[in-house]
Amino acid sequence: MTHSKKLLYLFCYFLTFNLSAQENIPLPEHPRPDFERADWQNLNGNWAFEFDKNDVGLTQKWHSSAKPFTKTISVPFPWGSPLSGVKDEADIAWYKKSITINPSWKGKKVFVTIGASDWETTVWLDGKLLGSHKGGYTPFSFELTNVKHGAKQNLVIRVDDKRRDFTLYGKQGYGNARGLWQTIYLEGRGQNYIDAIHFTPDIDKSEVKVTTYLAKPAPQDIALSVSIDGPQSTATRQTFPKGQTEYSFTIPMPSARLWDLEDPYLYNTTVKLGDDEVKSYFGMRKISTVNLPGTNYKYIALNNKPVYMQLALDQSYHPEGFYTFPTDEFMKNEILIARNIGLNGIRTHIKVDVPRKLYWADKLGVLVMSDLPNSWGEPDKNAQQESEYTLKEMIKRDYNHPAIFSWITFNETWGLRTKKVVNGKTENIYTPETQKWVASVYRLAKSLDATRLVEDNSICCGAGHTETDINSWHEYLPGWEWENHLKMIDEKTFVGSDFHYEKGYKQTDVPNINSECGNVWGYEGSTGDCDWSWDYHRMINTFRKYPKIAGWLYTEHHDVINEWNGYVRFDRSEKDLGVQEMVKGMSLKDFHAPFYISTGNEISKTAQANEVVTVPLYASFMTDRTDVGNKLTLKINLYGYDALGQEKTWSSMERTIDYQPWLQKELPSIDVKMPNEKAVVTMSLVLVDNAGNELHHNVMNFIVDAPTPAEIVLLSGKKARLVSVNARDFKSAKWSAKQWNVLDGLKINGAGNGYFEYAFKIPSGLDLNNVESVAFVVEAGAKQLFAKDMDKKLKGNENYMLGAIADPVQNPNAYAMTDMKKFPSSVSVSVNGTFAGRYDLPDDPSDHRGVLSWHNQLKDKKLREAGSYGYRLGVNIPQKAIEEAKKTGELVVRLEVPESMNGGLAIYGDKFGRYPLNPTAVFVLK
Structure with missing residues (x-):
C-alpha cells in the first residue's frame, strides 16, 4: 500500500470511528475510573439479539453462522428491563455486534471486558471461541487472538441465565x-499487562503500599513506575521481578491530605509496567475501631476518629434498568440523596454495585x-464455591x-440453611458445619483485605454471629x-456475651450497630406505603439515648416493589415529611444531626x-467540634391549634446547655405548662450556638384533652358561640364508590363523587339577630380509593423477594405518604340549600403533620390511615341560609364532590388529622 493510500485509509477509518463515538450510546463513560487505560472503546448501545428458548444455538452454531438475529437490545441493560428494549422471553440469549479494532492498537494485546453478566457467558470473535465465564457480578476479560485491525469483525456472545439454586441471585x-x-468495552493492553493494582494507605506511618498483580509470571524483569498526583506529587521507579505475579513496595506520603467525609480527597495515580499503563486513584484513610471518648463503647472509626454510623439500606435498583442505572448522573445523584439528608453511608444490599456508583461515593464522601x-x-459445595469466588473477585475489583469500609459476607442467613428432618419434621437448619464455613469465609475476607472490617452475617430471625468485626443486628418495630x-x-x-452469637461463639470487643431498622416490617404484614416519618422520629430519638449502640441503618434509601418506606420513591421523586411546617428550619437532616x-x-x-x-431532655453530641463554644442555647416554643383550628402561640423559654465534644447524657428535665383550652400543642426545640447558628431542630406534641368550648375568642378578639358535631354523626351521605369510617368514625371517608350532610341546631337562647356572621369550619381532605379499601380482595404472589408485583396500597396498613404526586379533589359547600362556596382540596396527605392520626392509633401492630390529615x-x-335557619332552627351543611372531580372527601374529627376540630358552626357575636 502506498503512503498516500495508507493516509486515505486511516482518514476514512478515523472518520468512521469518530462518527461512531458520537452516537448516543448509554453509559459512555469509562466504567472503572479506578482502573482505566487510555486505549479503550465502549461497546454499549444497540446489539443484534436473539432468544434461544430451546437451547439450539450451540448445535446450530449461531456463533459462526450468518443467521440473522431478529431483535435489537440496548446494552448494557439486562434483557427484560424496559431500558433494554426487549421483553424477558427465555433463559438463554445471544448478542451480536460488528466491531472494528483501532489500527493504532497494533502491537498491543486486545481484550474485550464485560463489567458483569449473569450468569454463564461465552464469547466468540468471527466464530472463534475466546472463552467462557461463570458468575453474575464481577468483571472478566478475554483476549482477542484473531484481531484484524481496522477491519469489521463479528463479536458474538451467548448468555445462559437459567435459574440455579447455588448461583448468587x-x-x-x-x-x-x-x-x-x-x-x-475493548481495550488495548501492553504485552505484560497489569491485572490489578491495590493501594493500601497507612496514615499512621504516612505511607501507601502499592501492590501490582500480573495475570501470569513476568517473563523477565520489567520496569515499573508509579506517579501520584496530589499536594506533594511524587513518583517512584521499581523493577517487577522475573517469575513473579505480585510485587509490593511502599511510597512515603508525608503530610498527606486525608480522605474523610467532609474532604474526600483522592490521589490520582499512573502506573506503568513496561508498555502497559493504567490510571487509578486511592484515598489516604484508615478504617478501624476505637472507643467513643469517655466511654468503653467500641465505635467504627475513620482516620482514628469514631463515626456514629447513620446509614441507609440501598437496594440499588432502578425501575427501568433494574440492576443498571440509566446514566452516570443518576448514579451520582444516588450518592447525593444520602449525603444531602445527612447520612454518612449506605449499605449496598445483596448486590456488588456498579463501579462508577462507588466512584461517586469516593468523590462525594459517603461510606x-x-x-x-x-x-x-442450600449451602452445598457449589454454593460455597460460588460465594468464595465472587467474594475474591469483588474485593479484587473494589x-x-x-x-x-466493610465487607458483609452473608445476610440474614439467606442461602445458609439446610433442610434436615428433626423429630419427623423437616426444618431449615443453620448447621454447626455451615457456621464453621461462614467463620472461614470471614477469615478469607480478612486475608484478602486486612484494611477493612468484615461481618460474617448481618443477622436476623434467630440466627447469630460466629466471627465478626461488627456485632450487627436487624430489627423492625413500631415507634x-x-x-x-x-x-x-x-x-x-x-x-x-453470647447474645446475638451462635453456640460456641462469643462477642469480642467490637462495635454494636443496627444494620437494618425501620417500621416497614414492624406491623402485621408490613406497613405497605405509609408515612414512615413518625415512627422514624421515635426510633432515632431513642437510638440517640443509647450511645453504646454505635449506629443504625434504616431500610431504606429508595422504595422498591414491595417496600415503600424509602426516603424517596422508586423513581427517586421526593416525599414530604411535613416537619418544615411544624418547626421553622427543620428537615429530615435534623434526624441525622x-x-x-x-x-x-x-x-x-x-x-x-x-x-x-415534666418533659425529659437528652443530649447526644456525636462530634468533636470545638468552634461552637462551651455553652449552647436551647430555644423552646409552644404553639399550635385550638379547638377551632386557629393558630396560636402560648409560651417560650430558653435553656443554657454545657457543651463538650462527644457528650452523651440526660439533661435536667423541663416543666412546660399547657394552655387552658383544648389544643394540639407543638413544642419546638432549637439548639443554637453563640454565633446564632441553628445546630439542630426537634419537636414534641401535646394533645390537650378538654371539651370543645361552647364559646371561644377568635383571633380578631371577637367572641363566638360554637356548635360542633362528631365527624361520624352526619345526617346523610351518598357516594358513588364507597363510604366508610376509620376507628369508629374518628375520620369518615367518601370515595368518588357524592356528599356528606351535617345538621347544626341553633343554640337555645341564641338570637340570630344578634349574630354578626356565621361560618362553618371543618378539616377535610381528598379521598383516594386505595386497593386495600376496595370490596374485592386482590390476589397476588406474596414472595416479593422472588418477583411478585404488589400494589403499594394493597396492604391493609397502607396510606400513601405525601409525595410529589397529588390526588386532588374539590368540594362544593351549600347551607340550607344555598351555595356557600367551592374549595379545592389539593391532596389526601399523610405525614408528620397528622399528629392526631398517629397519636390515636391503637398499639396492636396495625395501622389505620396513620398520619393522614386534611385542610x-x-x-x-350566606345571609340567605341564615335567614332560613331562623325559620327551621338549624343549619344543614352539605359538602359535595361533583362528578366532574370525582376525588372523594375525608372529614376529620377532633381526634384524627391535624387539628383538634370537629365539624363546627361558628356564630360570631356582635
Whole structure:
C-alpha cells in the first residue's frame, strides 16, 4: 500500500470511528475510573439479539453462522428491563455486534471486558471461541487472538441465565439482571499487562503500599513506575521481578491530605509496567475501631476518629434498568440523596454495585458497606464455591475504593440453611458445619483485605454471629417499641456475651450497630406505603439515648416493589415529611444531626388543660467540634391549634446547655405548662450556638384533652358561640364508590363523587339577630380509593423477594405518604340549600403533620390511615341560609364532590388529622 493510500485509509477509518463515538450510546463513560487505560472503546448501545428458548444455538452454531438475529437490545441493560428494549422471553440469549479494532492498537494485546453478566457467558470473535465465564457480578476479560485491525469483525456472545439454586441471585425479584448488565468495552493492553493494582494507605506511618498483580509470571524483569498526583506529587521507579505475579513496595506520603467525609480527597495515580499503563486513584484513610471518648463503647472509626454510623439500606435498583442505572448522573445523584439528608453511608444490599456508583461515593464522601449477594438454595459445595469466588473477585475489583469500609459476607442467613428432618419434621437448619464455613469465609475476607472490617452475617430471625468485626443486628418495630428493645440490647451487649452469637461463639470487643431498622416490617404484614416519618422520629430519638449502640441503618434509601418506606420513591421523586411546617428550619437532616436534643421515645403526649408537664431532655453530641463554644442555647416554643383550628402561640423559654465534644447524657428535665383550652400543642426545640447558628431542630406534641368550648375568642378578639358535631354523626351521605369510617368514625371517608350532610341546631337562647356572621369550619381532605379499601380482595404472589408485583396500597396498613404526586379533589359547600362556596382540596396527605392520626392509633401492630390529615376550611355562610335557619332552627351543611372531580372527601374529627376540630358552626357575636 502506498503512503498516500495508507493516509486515505486511516482518514476514512478515523472518520468512521469518530462518527461512531458520537452516537448516543448509554453509559459512555469509562466504567472503572479506578482502573482505566487510555486505549479503550465502549461497546454499549444497540446489539443484534436473539432468544434461544430451546437451547439450539450451540448445535446450530449461531456463533459462526450468518443467521440473522431478529431483535435489537440496548446494552448494557439486562434483557427484560424496559431500558433494554426487549421483553424477558427465555433463559438463554445471544448478542451480536460488528466491531472494528483501532489500527493504532497494533502491537498491543486486545481484550474485550464485560463489567458483569449473569450468569454463564461465552464469547466468540468471527466464530472463534475466546472463552467462557461463570458468575453474575464481577468483571472478566478475554483476549482477542484473531484481531484484524481496522477491519469489521463479528463479536458474538451467548448468555445462559437459567435459574440455579447455588448461583448468587440476591433480590433480583425486584428485576432480573439477565445477561449483560454492565458496560462492555475493548481495550488495548501492553504485552505484560497489569491485572490489578491495590493501594493500601497507612496514615499512621504516612505511607501507601502499592501492590501490582500480573495475570501470569513476568517473563523477565520489567520496569515499573508509579506517579501520584496530589499536594506533594511524587513518583517512584521499581523493577517487577522475573517469575513473579505480585510485587509490593511502599511510597512515603508525608503530610498527606486525608480522605474523610467532609474532604474526600483522592490521589490520582499512573502506573506503568513496561508498555502497559493504567490510571487509578486511592484515598489516604484508615478504617478501624476505637472507643467513643469517655466511654468503653467500641465505635467504627475513620482516620482514628469514631463515626456514629447513620446509614441507609440501598437496594440499588432502578425501575427501568433494574440492576443498571440509566446514566452516570443518576448514579451520582444516588450518592447525593444520602449525603444531602445527612447520612454518612449506605449499605449496598445483596448486590456488588456498579463501579462508577462507588466512584461517586469516593468523590462525594459517603461510606459504603458492601454486601456479597446470596443464593437461595442450600449451602452445598457449589454454593460455597460460588460465594468464595465472587467474594475474591469483588474485593479484587473494589479494593481501591476508600468509601468502602466493610465487607458483609452473608445476610440474614439467606442461602445458609439446610433442610434436615428433626423429630419427623423437616426444618431449615443453620448447621454447626455451615457456621464453621461462614467463620472461614470471614477469615478469607480478612486475608484478602486486612484494611477493612468484615461481618460474617448481618443477622436476623434467630440466627447469630460466629466471627465478626461488627456485632450487627436487624430489627423492625413500631415507634413505641424501640425504647424497650434498645434498652435490652444495651444491657445484653458486652465482651464475652453470647447474645446475638451462635453456640460456641462469643462477642469480642467490637462495635454494636443496627444494620437494618425501620417500621416497614414492624406491623402485621408490613406497613405497605405509609408515612414512615413518625415512627422514624421515635426510633432515632431513642437510638440517640443509647450511645453504646454505635449506629443504625434504616431500610431504606429508595422504595422498591414491595417496600415503600424509602426516603424517596422508586423513581427517586421526593416525599414530604411535613416537619418544615411544624418547626421553622427543620428537615429530615435534623434526624441525622451531629448535635441532637430530644425528648426521648415519646413525641406526643396527652395532657390536661393548665397541666404542668415534666418533659425529659437528652443530649447526644456525636462530634468533636470545638468552634461552637462551651455553652449552647436551647430555644423552646409552644404553639399550635385550638379547638377551632386557629393558630396560636402560648409560651417560650430558653435553656443554657454545657457543651463538650462527644457528650452523651440526660439533661435536667423541663416543666412546660399547657394552655387552658383544648389544643394540639407543638413544642419546638432549637439548639443554637453563640454565633446564632441553628445546630439542630426537634419537636414534641401535646394533645390537650378538654371539651370543645361552647364559646371561644377568635383571633380578631371577637367572641363566638360554637356548635360542633362528631365527624361520624352526619345526617346523610351518598357516594358513588364507597363510604366508610376509620376507628369508629374518628375520620369518615367518601370515595368518588357524592356528599356528606351535617345538621347544626341553633343554640337555645341564641338570637340570630344578634349574630354578626356565621361560618362553618371543618378539616377535610381528598379521598383516594386505595386497593386495600376496595370490596374485592386482590390476589397476588406474596414472595416479593422472588418477583411478585404488589400494589403499594394493597396492604391493609397502607396510606400513601405525601409525595410529589397529588390526588386532588374539590368540594362544593351549600347551607340550607344555598351555595356557600367551592374549595379545592389539593391532596389526601399523610405525614408528620397528622399528629392526631398517629397519636390515636391503637398499639396492636396495625395501622389505620396513620398520619393522614386534611385542610382547614372556613366557609362563610350566606345571609340567605341564615335567614332560613331562623325559620327551621338549624343549619344543614352539605359538602359535595361533583362528578366532574370525582376525588372523594375525608372529614376529620377532633381526634384524627391535624387539628383538634370537629365539624363546627361558628356564630360570631356582635
